Amino acid sequence: MMSRMDLWPKRLASAAEQRHTDGGWRQRPVLDEAAGLIDFAGNDYLGLAGDPRLAEAQAEGARRFGAGARASHLVSGHHAIHERLEQRLADLTGRPRALLFSTGYMANLGVLQALCDRHTRVFQDRLNHASLLDGARLAEAPSRRFHHRDLVDLERLLDRAPHDAPALVASDGVFSMDGDTADITGLANTCRRQGAWLMVDDAHGLGVLGEDGDGCVGRLHDHHQVPILVGTLGKALGSAGAFVAGDAALIDHLIQFARPYIYTTAQPPGVAAATLTALDILEQETERRDHLHQHIADFRREAARLGLPLTDSLTPIQPIVLGDNARVMRWAERLARAGLRVGAIRAPTVPRGQARLRITLSAAHDTPALDALLDSLDACRREEAS
The missing domain is CATH 3.40.640.10 (Type I PLP-dependent aspartate aminotransferase-like (Major domain))
Structure with a gap:
């Protein structure tokens, strides 16, 4: 008979195994400024966190x-x-x-x-x-x-x-x-x-x-x-x-x-x-908000031209719903190799079948950064289609 003391390790191991099986195991990214990744995952919408x-x-x-x-x-x-x-x-x-x-x-x-x-x-x-x-x-x-x-x-x-x-x-x-x-x-x-x-x-x-x-x-x-x-x-x-x-x-x-x-x-x-x-x-500095909203408009226009699956968002949060956990992770890893950090959001944070890249835009981004993001998203799409 299993002792009471053994119940907790079994409980934790079972939960971890299920999360891995579901493809939803979370890991904390350790941020290293020297790595030079452009952050499209955070919520620093006006670029003030680093001011x-x-x-x-x-x-x-x-x-x-x-x-x-x-x-x-x-x-x-x-x-x-x-x-x-x-x-x-x-x-x-x-x-x-x-x-x-x-x-x-x-x-x-x-x-x-x-x-x-x-x-x-x-x-x-x-x-x-x-x-x-x-x-x-x-x-x-x-x-x-x-x-x-x-x-x-x-x-x-x-x-x-x-x-x-x-x-x-x-x-x-x-x-x-x-x-x-x-x-x-x-x-x-x-x-x-x-x-x-x-x-x-x-x-x-x-x-x-x-x-x-x-x-x-x-x-x-x-x-x-x-x-x-x-x-x-x-x-x-x-x-x-x-x-x-x-x-x-x-x-x-x-x-x-x-x-x-x-x-x-x-x-x-x-x-x-x-x-x-x-x-x-x-x-x-009201121009910060103006700059941010111009980024949103530019990103949505170009993403639509590329045929990326956008939602109806007109805010800095621009999700690309890919549906499958494994697909989301492939795209996120491909973007990371290109020097771009995006959020890979899976169940249970969103419903099953609604896994997505959660892309967030900031007034701190410049046009070359947005171009790099769009080029890499297009590369993900083309690689998948080939």
Whole structure:
């Protein structure tokens, strides 16, 4: 008879074997700047992560306030620089207040855990980010998933739900694997008719979309239309962390009840300083967004000419859906040999049969880099056809 102590190694080995069999075994790429690979896999949409002004601001913040915050926000880790950053983020998104979190994952967990319980009904887009799905599970809230961007299906689910229970609709703003955007106006109108609150995670829209880089929600939809807005700082803004923006009652509630906020050491002050500099650049150097959107248009035009299988994305996320795990890995390895790093995304991150190259564009790319990417993608296609 197998002892209890032997059950864990067997369990781990079985899971690893199945993941290998499915062709979905993940490995962490060790980044070596000397290797000279052009990155088309990250989320540094405005090219700010490597901007020396952010690095200097972070270093100066660390020199002034220390390398770490020393404690959680509610103990002694909330510095004046955090307060300044929260106000800037509230101003950017047109909300009364904002609250910093250490990561976007923790922000989504914190909101759903603090607001929802088993008496709450949560409705989520089928392609939402994993952190939104996990947040509902953490809250033990009954959760239904509506068809992707399907407002009719959402309305049907809301109609069938008990009308004496609070309802929360949650959606990505830009969907991280497909690159398409939610119909924020349609979601807001549906929620208004049904008496539900709307939560939007605009992680991939902030800094990229909107007239002022305020995202696909931002100032276009006020806090009455979208009461809960989540944004991240480690993508277009090039630093790290996340925030929730909304009215005073929401932010005060999160401070009191969001466990991922209460029981986590605050963001390092130097990171807050770097983010403030990123916000200055976002405001002053609008040509970065213009440059990025020109890249998107150029890439889509040329990729369509080559017959590559594009999705409907008009954002920096440009997936090429190849379907088969092995095919995706062949293309990714061929691109790596050409000096290009792209994301090879397979199940369970996307549904089976939807494996893809997740190509992301940045204002830091230049025309020769885009040409090299398109030439290599065309070479993959031609090699496969021969």
